[in-house]
Amino acid sequence: MSWKIQKRASLRLGILLLVSGCVQGIGFRPFVYQLAQNMGLSGSVKNTCCGVEIKLFTTIEIAEHFCHRLKTECPALAYIDQIQWQSCTFQEKTGRFQILVSDNDEKAINRVTSAQWQIRQAIAIPADLALCQACLAELTDSNNRRGGYPFINCTQCGPRFSIIMAMPYGRSRTTMTNFLLCQQCQAEYKNPTNRRFHAEPIACAKCGPSIWLKDNKNNVITGQTKALINQCCKWLAAGKILAVKGIGGFQLTCDATNSNAINRLRQRKHRPVKPLAIMMRDLNQATQFFNLTLVEQQHLSGSSAPIVLLAKKQLVSKQPLLADELAPDQAFIGVMLAYSPLHWLLLKQFGQPLVMTSGNVSGAPICTDNDQAENVLSNLVDGWLLHNRAIVHRCDDSVVKIIVGKPRLIRRARGYVPNMIKLPSTLGTHNDVVLALGADLKNTFCLTTAGKAVLSTHNGDLSHPDCFHALHADIANLQTLLGVKPKAVAVDLHPDYFSSRLGIQIAKTTQLPLIKIQHHHGHLAACLAENKVIPKQPILGIILDGLGYGDDGSFWGGELLLGDYHQYQRVAHLKPFPLLGGDKANSQPWRNLIALLAQAGCWRTLSKSDSALYVLKQLNTAETQLLLQMTDIFPQTSSVGRLLDAVAALLAIAPGQLSYEGEAAMKLEAMALSHHSRINDYYPFTVYRNQEYWLLDTTTIWPKMMTELSQGISKPELAAKFQLSLVKGLKALVIKLLEQDQLRFTEVALSGGVFQNQLILSELIAELSALGLMVYSHSQVPSNDGGIALGQAAIALAKIREKPYKSDFNK
Structure with a gap:
């Protein structure tokens, strides 16, 4: 807490408190009013474009006590980031405390000081809130005037973000502005002791939506x-x-x-x-x-x-x-x-x-x-x-999916957006505003302001033109709502991502620095930023997902990176295999199965054998032979997502053509969850080092799996055994890295879409924790690409503080 007032506790002064945080749209002003009444204070409170402004005529000592109670007793849905003190002129000395009309005009916005503008950037836009118990009781009361009314709400529930047009949050700046309040609703709206005081979507059957x-x-x-x-x-x-x-x-x-x-x-x-x-x-x-x-x-x-x-x-x-x-x-x-x-x-x-x-x-x-x-x-x-x-x-x-007793967001949208995520204190200042464009699948974008990040709502797959156009419009809308203008743009390294192309276009148009970020570094940074980690030494990131464009031009997806927000080093990965047919391999799991079997040297033997598995006989076609002959022209991948697809194909639970992203892996997880407790032996993943990296090799596993499958061992048991073996293989890889004198780490961050898998995430957390490592994982943002924009923004903030900084336009 800071103030510009000489501390004379006995002198009554005009004190202006500028409160930032989530303090609009959740009944904060009625709370302030009631607290001031309880303490016998005179003054006023109102919403402004900078947050909530409170004026008090009192002593410093009492004002400090007032601020303490503001923080400790504020409504459950509110939170206070900062209270800034200033002196002010004060004319009301009658002992009354008033709630004033919010600053809604542009003149008021233009009058803010630079210090207030910093607070404005920290103001939280309220998320949509589910129906509260008090409103539910009225909804079901036939004697209540709002009984059975389908748009009942109060300061503790109802639409917020979905109806807001501009800040500060007020009825005239929401889509409720077209519904004129009836006399009864108006009385409630103006009554500071009523729970609907300035509940901006307030309405009833007489005056509200129908x-x-x-x-x-x-x-x-x-x-x-x-x-x-x-x-x-x-x-x-x-x-x-x-x-x-x-x-x-x-x-x-x-x-x-x-x-x-x-x-x-x-x-x-x-x-x-x-x-x-x-x-x-x-x-x-x-x-x-x-x-x-x-x-x-x-x-x-x-x-x-x-x-x-x-x-x-x-x-x-x-x-x-x-x-x-x-x-x-x-x-x-x-x-x-x-x-x-x-x-x-x-x-x-x-x-x-x-x-x-x-x-x-x-x-x-x-x-x-x-x-x-x-x-x-x-x-x-x-x-x-x-x-x-x-x-x-x-x-x-x-x-949301509950794994290891914690909620894990799979898709972050209604009820969570646009709640701010506080960033580690070393990342950025009030003036560091970054726009990060995310990835193409499960797209979200991110804006940072005042040491916090705001992730957008879920935008879907940008290959659909309507999703792409919606993203473009949403970026402009959120910038206006937050009152910020980016000073840098961050995009994925992939040259053909729609999100990257849009980010490049925005950066060129606005003459802003462009920062290109490797996909899996973005995942690592997202996990660190969410957990508010300030690395004192490099942290090991285990990033498992579908595909991400790598520094070497191949497609990564089973990566162990040692790094922080500023930089990273690839230290280990899954042994690469070809994506037979290129992008088709992402939606046709059988292609990955053939590639991995051929790499293991067992495709030719098994496909000619009379005892070959039925699934392999089905795949032994002229197209397969042609693909294998063309192996050298296809890109390589280290993707664990495609590895899991291959296992699902072997167990004949993956369709020839996926109907949605992640289908095969989700079926594999479902099959394994019923049998994982019965597994007590594992497939031996091979761990070895080539000239540059440690590798996790599946070569020895495939013949063993096919033998067991042909022997009649159940598919659920094999599915569980493979996924648990993968965890053991990753643990063995981490142990090898710990044994290297030049690699020093005590913390591990887990990110990537594969960690939506309950079995893999829970078992790997347990195995790594048993090694004495501190393990970070996702909760507030998705581990999949829906959270990667947060990591891109964190990296961009770190990079723009480096001196000198060069744009990535020419890379």
Whole structure:
């Protein structure tokens, strides 16, 4: 805490407190008002473009006590980063404390000082919040004037980021500005003792948003909410598929116990086997279907309300059962609770869980606009449940998986975005603003400001033109919302990434430095930054994923890097093998199986043998022979993701053509989880050193696996044995590195999409911890490419502080 006031405790002074952090949109001003009233202070509080401004007429001693209580008693959803003190003129000396109108005009923004501007850059934009218990009680109270109203909210719940147009957060700067408050809502909005005081989305049936239905014959159905919800439930009970306008976009829904309806949804959306999430009314309903751990209960019912991946083995006997078609050949089902009052009313009336998946055509961003949804989704649904509250910022549902007792974000979106991530103190200052563009799959971008990072919502696969255009627009929108302009742009080293090309274009247009970052270094830095690590010596990063462009022009994916934010050294990796057919090998696992078997020298022998496995006989075609003859022209890869695909192909659980990214690896994980506790011997990965690196070699494993498979050992046992053997091989590799005098490390960071695998992550953490190493892993951001922009931003911040710094345009 700092102040520009001579410390004379007995003198009453005009004191201005500038409070930064997450202090808007979560009931902070009513809390300040009540605290001042409790302490008998005169003064005022208001939202500004810099955070929250508090004026007090009191002594320094009392003001310090006031600040202490601000920090220790602030609302659960709020947090304070900084309180800056200044002297100020003060005319109100009557003992009254007031809540003033927020600074909403551009003149007020232009009047801020440089010190205030730094605080403005640190202001947190509130995320969307799930329906709170107080509002739920009113929603279900037929005597309450908001009983049954599908847009009920207060300072502790409701839409925030999805409806905000500009900061500071205020009703006139949200999409609620078009709904004029009725007399009763206005009284609540202005009453500092009411929990809806300045709850910006406040509304009721008289003055707020409303719902209506539309069928696939363009008939519009209006009426009372209860009647409309009843009609939706009749459609759902009849097996129909509906598009529902949610908080951050549209969702497609049908009966989660109706196999025929689910199969129709899959057929229409061209989504044959990818898991579908379901929504349940509340925690009570969820416990009727699943045996939930305490951690799972906490995250399902928390204010972020993500999809939580629950193990199928936790399912309890209940009729009707959830349909098998929800997540075929998977170990987990994605479950979320009704997080908006509209969802709750629908789930309450229907009585059974509903499928609730993204409202889009395959690969495109989710729809947010009514007209857009009616046009784009017309071939997918039988009806629409619409409302007239506009969505500014698209937000998919977030996805969480609990591994080793900790939540691991798989997709970071609604409820988490745009929450700021505090960076290690050595990275950047208030003036260091970096834009990092991320990767092409599971894209997110990142903006840093005031020592914090803001990750965007999930943008999907940028190869789809609509996703790419949405990314471009979202970058401009978030910069405006945060009030920042980048001073450098960071991109992936891959020359053909859409995200990299966009970043290069932005850097050239704005004449900003461009920083190109190797993919796996980005992963390493993301893990370090999330865990707020300030390296005192190089840290070993174990980065396992699908593909990333390497320094040598090959495609890396099974990497051990020794480094920090500034630099890295590749010290070990999986022995490379060819990507037969180039990019096709990323979606056709059988190609990787052939490449690895040929590398091991056993393809020719086994393919000619009478005892050859059926799967290999199927692959022994003229195309295969041609591919093997052309091996030298294809790029090499050290990808563990493609290695797992090959194992899935050998066990005949991977389709010839994947229908979604990660399909084969997820099936392999599911198969292994039921048998991993029975494994007590392992395949011997070979560890050796060539002229440059230590290598992890699979050559000796393939003949052993095929022999055991032909002997009738179960596929689940082989799947578990291979993945546990991989962990043992990585441990052996780490031990070899520890034995090298020139390599000194005591900490390990785990990153990359492979670490979404529960078995591999949990076992490797245990094995490395047993060696006495400090192990860091992801929780706040995805280990997959959805979190890599954070690492790119951290590296860029480190590099722009190096002197002299040169742009990467010419590299």
